[in-house]
Amino acid sequence: MKNQSTLLSFSTFVLLGTLGNSASAYINDRNPVMSEARLNAIIAANPSATTLDQIPALLPSDYLVNFVLKHGIKRLGERGHLNETRISQSSDPHAPRVIMWDERSGYTLSYNGGAAGQTHGQRLDTLGFDNTTKKWKLTAVDFPIQPGRAVHAMTDCLDCHGADQRPIFSMYPDWPAFYGSDNDELTDANDPIQQVELRDYQNFRAQAAVTHPRYSPMFSAAVMRATLNVTPYLTFPYRQNIDSARNAVSRAFAFRPALRLGILYNRLHSQNIFARIQNHANYRLLGEYFLHGILQCRWSSPQAHAATSELREVQRIIGRVPRRLAQGDTLHYRDLLAIFGLRVNDVDIRYSYGHTGYDSDDANDAPMEVGYIGNFWNSYFDGSATIDELVAYQVYQDISSRMLNRRLRGLVPNAQGLSPKYRDAQARFAFDQRFFAEMDARSMWIPIPYPRDPNGINLTEIHHREGYPATYQTQHRTLCATLEARIIR
Numbered sequence: 507m508k509n510q511s512t513l514l515s516f517s518t519f520v521l522l523g524t525l526g527n528s529a530s531a532y533i534n535d536r537n538p539v540m541s542e543a544r545l546n547a548i549i550a551a552n553p554s555a556t557t558l559d560q561i562p563a564l565l566p567s568d569y570l571v572n573f574v575l576k577h578g579i580k581r582l583g584e585r586g587h588l589n590e591t592r593i594s595q596s597s598d599p600h601a602p603r604v605i606m607w608d609e610r611s612g613y614t615l616s617y618n619g620g621a622a623g624q625t626h627g628q629r630l631d632t633l634g635f636d637n638t639t640k641k642w643k644l645t646a647v648d649f650p651i652q653p654g655r656a657v658h659a660m661t662d663c664l665d666c667h668g669a670d671q672r673p674i675f676s677m678y679p680d681w682p683a684f685y686g687s688d689n690d691e692l693t694d695a696n697d698p699i700q701q702v703e704l705r706d707y708q709n710f711r712a713q714a715a716v717t718h719p720r721y722s723p724m725f726s727a728a729v730m731r732a733t734l735n736v737t738p739y740l741t742f743p744y745r746q747n748i749d750s751a752r753n754a755v756s757r758a759f760a761f762r763p764a765l766r767l768g769i770l771y772n773r774l775h776s777q778n779i780f781a782r783i784q785n786h787a788n789y790r791l792l793g794e795y796f797l798h799g800i801l802q803c804r805w806s807s808p809q810a811h812a813a814t815s816e817l818r819e820v821q822r823i824i825g826r827v828p829r830r831l832a833q834g835d836t837l838h839y840r841d842l843l844a845i846f847g848l849r850v851n852d853v854d855i856r857y858s859y860g861h862t863g864y865d866s867d868d869a870n871d872a873p874m875e876v877g878y879i880g881n882f883w884n885s886y887f888d889g890s891a892t893i894d895e896l897v898a899y900q901v902y903q904d905i906s907s908r909m910l911n912r913r914l915r916g917l918v919p920n921a922q923g924l925s926p927k928y929r930d931a932q933a934r935f936a937f938d939q940r941f942f943a944e945m946d947a948r949s950m951w952i953p954i955p956y957p958r959d960p961n962g963i964n965l966t967e968i969h970h971r972e973g974y975p976a977t978y979q980t981q982h983r984t985l986c987a988t989l990e991a992r993i994i995r
Contacts, residue, residue, distance in 0.1 A: 532733055532760060533609045533940045534568040540608035542634055542645060542657050545615075549651065558617060558628050558649040559719040565615075567729045569608060573743060574763045575685045576603035577706060581699060583680030584688045585968055587856070587874040588863045590674075596624040599706040600714055602685065604721070607767060610944055611635065612774045614673075619720060632657065633673060635774045640781035642671040642774075668859035670852060672778065673771045677856040678889035679970060680874055681764045686744040689970075690762040693741060694748050704741070711740065734760060734937075753931045760937035765889050769924075771855060772888040773948035776896035779853055783897070784904060786846040788823060792816055794911075794989055797901045799842040800894050802882065802954050803986035808834030814993055820845060832881040839883040840867075850876060853893055854886045873968050880957050887969055890924055895951035902952060902985075913992070917985045920977045921950040927972070952985075953978040 538544060548564050549555065555564060562570070578597025580589045597603040601619025608614075612635045620627035630647040644667060646660040667674060676682060679689040685707055686692055692704045715721045723729070727738045739746050743763045745756045759766050783789055783796070795816040805811035811834060820828045820837070823845055829838035840850060851864045854876060869877035869884040877884055886893045899921060906914035924942035928935055935942075955974055956965050965971050 532571050537566055539611040540569055540613040546657055556650045562720055562723045567733050570724050570729055571733045573604055573606040573724055576683055577685055578683050583682045585680050585874050586872050587676050587680035587682055589682050600710055609941055612770055640778045644671045666858040673855055674858050675768050675771050675855055677887055678768050690744045690764050691748050692744050753933045755933050758934040758937040768888040773945050776893055776949055779897050780900040783846045788845050792845050793905050795993055798989040799837045800898045805835040811835055856886050873963050882957050891951035895954050896949045898952045899950050918952055920981045922953055923950040
């Protein structure tokens with residue numbers, strides 16, 4: 507119990523130095539990004555590191571502070587997020603699965619504690635993203651490493667990750683089976699799930715986090731001070747408290763790792779989806795029509811929509827009459843994706859690829875699930891933007907850059923990004939500005955209207971959405987009207 511008492515004494519959250527010094531906290535531009543090549547180089551430079559236990563201590567400090575821990579206990583998400591039905595990698599509250607990533611490249615390492623009964627306890631799994639091809643890649647390192655063989659292809663995970671090898675990560679702010687499963691928090695005395703997780707986390711921190719070489723480097727006091735300008739505290743890397751004030755330092759993304767990971771994966775995956783759309787044979791003809799649909803624009807009348815050659819072209823592509831909603835003035839989301847040979851499973855990353863949750867079209871009573879809420883498609887939301895809002899921005903930027911589409915230029919003066927959204931929260935922004943800049947460089951987003959209170963569901967509260975002010979409404983109406991005029995001309 508001595509370790510337990512010591513850990514509890516760290517529960518006071520203390521910043522070191524000035525806030526300005528923490529601006530690059532968990533992104534160090536002086537270090538190269540983590541990648542398959544860098545991991546191979548680390549392994550090659552340390553030939554005596556023959557076990558998985560030795561690897562975490564060899565990783566750079568700015569990489570070590572970006573992690574979430576999966577305890578693996580199946581509990582329904584607090585807002586209703588469904589559980590995974592297929593879990594290939596075992597986890598345990600006292601030997602949790604680590605998911606660690608680079609905030610710039612997205613390169614992810616994952617492993618469990620190697621406890622008795624845990625599957626693949628001596629395997630290091632990796633997930634990379636190619637910035638040129640915009641493709642995901644799953645690989646692994648088996649320990650002990652065989653001569654001449656370090657990182658290698660991993661094909662036994664495609665059933666869950668899909669042929670495109672995309673990530674799987676639940677939708678903000680529910681992360682079932684992870685510590686901090688409710689909004690990266692562990693300290694709400696009125697939340698029974700948080701209290702159970704906190705108890706387990708205290709035990710983990712007092713034992714394995716201190717003694718196990720797969721975990722202890724991540725909880726190094728020196729690493730925390732050097733990278734985040736904080737002293738150790740009990741619930742690191744999660745929020746230290748549940749202060750809800752906009753400028754509360756504990757609300758900085760620096761201390762909300764699952765939120766950061768979802769945002770990063772969503773940005774990267776939006777680039778993957780846009781590349782697949784842009785490279786598809788149907789893009790030149792149907793790009794503007796797709797943009798009109800992904801923005802959830804409404805046609806001026808069902809007749810105007812029905813008269814378009816684009817709707818007839820969609821029928822030819824999918825081989826049947828396309829489904830339409832809202833009295834016929836919008837195309838069904840699934841048929842919209844089918845234009846480019848995509849399924850919801852390809853675009854949405856909240857479940858494993860074959861999860862039955864993707865079969866739903868009705869989310870009216872389940873705001874964390876897939877489907878329609880009224881006439882609004884409830885797509886993957888990372889806490890800042892949906893995958894559709896990110897893809898829409900990239901499609902718009904591409905289409906409006908062409909000479910023939912110059913009428914579309916300048917119609918999105920209020921594209922949203924993390925930096926403009928949070929710049930006013932200065933105490934928090936000091937920690938996060940480098941991360942925000944990195945994410946905004948990946949993609950800004952075009953805000954899409956969402957239902958305020960259909961059937962008693964308030965997405966502003968449940969999803970923690972930012973609201974939809976007049977500036978967004980005007981922008982959306984103007985962009986939708988211009989797109990319709992171009993399509994039916």
